[in-house]
Amino acid sequence: MTSTSNGHAPRSELSVQRRTEHHEADVVIVGAGILGCALAVALGRQGRSVFLLEQSMKEPDRIVGELLQPGGVKALEQLGLRDCLEGIDAIDVDSYYVSYFGEPVKLYYPKETPSSPRPIGKSFHHGRFVRKLREAALACPNVKVVETKATGLVTSSQGQVLGVECLTGDAKDCYFGQLNVVADGYASKFRKIHHPHSPRARSKFWGLELIDADLPSPNSGHVLLSDKPPVLIYQIGTHETRILIDIPENLPSASVKNGGVKSHLRNVVLPSLPASVRPSFEAALDQGHLRSMPNSFLPASTNKTPGLLIVGDALNMRHPLTGGGMTVALNDVCCIRELLSPEAVPNLGDTSLVLKQLSRFHWMRKNSSSVINILAQALYQLFAANDSNLLALQRGCFRYFQLGHVDGPVGLLGGLIKQPFVLFRHFFTVAFLSIWVLFRETPFTKMILFPVQSLMVFWTACVVIFPYIFAEIRT
Numbered sequence: 001m002t003s004t005s006n007g008h009a010p011r012s013e014l015s016v017q018r019r020t021e022h023h024e025a026d027v028v029i030v031g032a033g034i035l036g037c038a039l040a041v042a043l044g045r046q047g048r049s050v051f052l053l054e055q056s057m058k059e060p061d062r063i064v065g066e067l068l069q070p071g072g073v074k075a076l077e078q079l080g081l082r083d084c085l086e087g088i089d090a091i092d093v094d095s096y097y098v099s100y101f102g103e104p105v106k107l108y109y110p111k112e113t114p115s116s117p118r119p120i121g122k123s124f125h126h127g128r129f130v131r132k133l134r135e136a137a138l139a140c141p142n143v144k145v146v147e148t149k150a151t152g153l154v155t156s157s158q159g160q161v162l163g164v165e166c167l168t169g170d171a172k173d174c175y176f177g178q179l180n181v182v183a184d185g186y187a188s189k190f191r192k193i194h195h196p197h198s199p200r201a202r203s204k205f206w207g208l209e210l211i212d213a214d215l216p217s218p219n220s221g222h223v224l225l226s227d228k229p230p231v232l233i234y235q236i237g238t239h240e241t242r243i244l245i246d247i248p249e250n251l252p253s254a255s256v257k258n259g260g261v262k263s264h265l266r267n268v269v270l271p272s273l274p275a276s277v278r279p280s281f282e283a284a285l286d287q288g289h290l291r292s293m294p295n296s297f298l299p300a301s302t303n304k305t306p307g308l309l310i311v312g313d314a315l316n317m318r319h320p321l322t323g324g325g326m327t328v329a330l331n332d333v334c335c336i337r338e339l340l341s342p343e344a345v346p347n348l349g350d351t352s353l354v355l356k357q358l359s360r361f362h363w364m365r366k367n368s369s370s371v372i373n374i375l376a377q378a379l380y381q382l383f384a385a386n387d388s389n390l391l392a393l394q395r396g397c398f399r400y401f402q403l404g405h406v407d408g409p410v411g412l413l414g415g416l417i418k419q420p421f422v423l424f425r426h427f428f429t430v431a432f433l434s435i436w437v438l439f440r441e442t443p444f445t446k447m448i449l450f451p452v453q454s455l456m457v458f459w460t461a462c463v464v465i466f467p468y469i470f471a472e473i474r475t
Contacts (some may be wrong), residue, residue, distance in 0.1 A: 004088065024175075025049040026048040026177060027040075027177050027179050028176065028180045028402075029051065029181040031054065031179075031184040032057070033130060034329050035329040036052060037130070038081060038333045039142045039333045039336060040468045041136050041313070043142075044137075044142035045080070045140065046337070048142060049142055050142055050143045051144050051146060052146070053214065054146070055148070056147065057145070059127040059128070059131050064244075065326055066123055066125065066235055067123045067326075068085075068121055068122045068129075069110055069326075070121045070415065071415020072121070072327030072329075073085070073122060074415075074416075075327065075330035075333070079330065081133065081136055088132060089128070091235045091237065093122060094108060094119075094120055094121075094220070095217070095221075095410075099224045102215060105398070109414050110410060110416065123236050123242075129217070138295060147168075148202060150164050150404060153165065153449075158306075161180045162177075163175055166455065178307070178347075179309060180306075180308050181311060182309070185313045185405075186199065186314075186450040188314035190249060195269075197298055197299055199317060201295055202249060203229065203246050203247065204249040204292045205244040205246055205295055206292045207291050207292070207293070208242075208243075208285065208290055211239055211240065212239050213235075213276075214277065216274050216277035218235070219235075222276070226272055229251070229384045230383040231244070231247070232246075241280070243277075246295065247264065259294075262288070262290065265285055272411060297318060297319065298315075299373075300369065301315070303355075304360040309358060311328075311336070315323065318373040320376070321379055322375055322376045326370055327363075327372060331415070332361075334367070336361060339357040339361050367419065371415075378427060378464050393430065393457060393461060396437050399434075431457065432458075435458065436458055
C-alpha cells in the first residue's frame with residue numbers, strides 16, 4: 001500500500017463508509033490514553049481503519065505517567081510521534097540522583113558509545129502528553145475518535161469478540177471490529193473475564209505538586225532512601241515538581257490513630273527531605289491537594305480470546321518506582337505494529353493467524369517488558385526494606401552504585417538495555433557485594449554468626465527476584 005506525502009496511508013472511501021454508516025472498522029480500541037492513541041496512529045498509518053473510543057476527551061489529570069525513560073523516547077521516535085513531546089513544557093532528564101540516608105550518588109543514563117550524545121528522558125504533565133497524542137490520532141485520516149462510554153463486549157456464540165457495546169449520552173451503540181483492543185488502564189472493566197490474573201497492590205503513592213522547588217540535582221529523577229519507604233521527586237514543568245511518597249498498607253505512622261496520611265507526611269516525611277525542598281513541600285501540604293494511586297503488580301498473560309487484544313495497564317503492571325510504564329506501553333505498540341502489519345496479517349479477520357501473532361507478541365515483548373517489570377518489583381522490595389536481610393541488600397545496592405557500576409543498572413532502568421540476563425547478572429552481583437559489605441560490618445565477636453547471616457541474605461535475594469522471573473515466563 002502506498003503512502004501519502006504526510007506519512008499516512010491513503011484513506012479508503014469504503015472504510016470511511018463502513019465506519020460512518022455501519023460503525024465497522026478493522027480495529028476498535030477502547031481507551032485513548034498513551035497506548036491507545038499511539039496504537040491507533042500506528043495502525044491507521046498502515047492503512048487500517050480504526051475506531052478509538054474514549055469516555056472523556058477532557059485532558060486527564062494523574063499523578064503518575066509523568067516520566068518517560070530514554071527507551072520510551074526512542075520508541076516514540078520509531079512510531080513517528082516524537083513531536084508529541086514538543087509544546088508541553090517537558091523537562092529533560094539525563095540521570096538519577098539517589099540519596100541514601102542523606103549520602104547522594106548521581107547515576108547518568110549510559111551513552112551508546114563514548115562519542116554518542118547522552119540519552120535523554122522526558123518528564124511532563126501526564127495530561128498534556130495525552131492531549132498531544134490524541135491530537136495525533138485526530139489528525140490521522142484512518143482513525144475515527146469517538147467520545148463514548150464502553151460498557152461491554154459484543155461476543156459471538158463461539159466466544160469470539162465482535163465489537164464493543166457503548167453508551168453515547170443516553171443512547172446505546174455498538175462499534176464492530178475484526179480486532180478489538182482493550183486499553184482502558186489499571187482499573188479495566190474487561191480484565192476480569194479475559195485475564196487470568198488480578199492486580200495486587202501493597203502500597204500507594206501519595207502525590208503533591210510542588211511549586212518552584214529547589215531540587216538538589218536539576219534534570220534528575222530523585223530517589224530518597226532511608227529507614228522509611230522511598231520518596232520520588234522529579235520536575236514536570238518549568239515551575240512544577242512532582243513528589244510521590246510511598247505509603248505501604250498498615251503503616252503505623254499513617255494510621256488514623258496517629259493522624260492519618262497528612263500527619264505522616266508532615267511529621268515523618270518532611271524532616272527527611274533535603275532542606276531545599278522542605279519549604280515547597282510544606283506549602284503544597286498546606287494547600288491540601290493530595291492524591292493517591294495504588295502501586296500494583298499484574299503479570300501479563302497471552303491473549304487467547306479470538307477478536308480481542310488486551311494491552312497496557314489492563315494487561316501488565318509493575319511498581320511505578322522506576323517510571324517504566326509508558327516505556328513498556330510504547331515498546332508494545334512497536335511490537336504490535338510489526339506483528340499485525342498488513343504484510344504479516346493481510347486480513348485481521350483471519351482470527352487463527354491473529355491469535356498466532358498475539359502469541360508471538362507475548363514473548364516478543366519480554367526482552368523489554370520483563371526487564372522493566374522485574375527491576376521495578378525487585379528495587380521496590382530493596383528500597384522499602386523492612387528486615388535486616390533486605391537492609392543488607394539495600395546497602396549493597398547503594399555501594400554498587402558508589403563503586404561506579406552504573407551503566408548496566410541505569411541502562412536497564414531506562415529501557416535502553418533489553419537483556420534479562422544482564423539484569424540477572426547485576427542483581428546477583430549486588431547480592432554478593434551485599435554479603436561482602438555485611439562481612440566488613442560484622443564485629444569479630446559476632447563472626448561466628450556470619451555464615452548463617454550471609455546465607456540468609458543470599459536466600460532473601462532469591463526470594464526477591466525469582467517469583468517475578470517465574471511470573472514473566474508464565475503464559
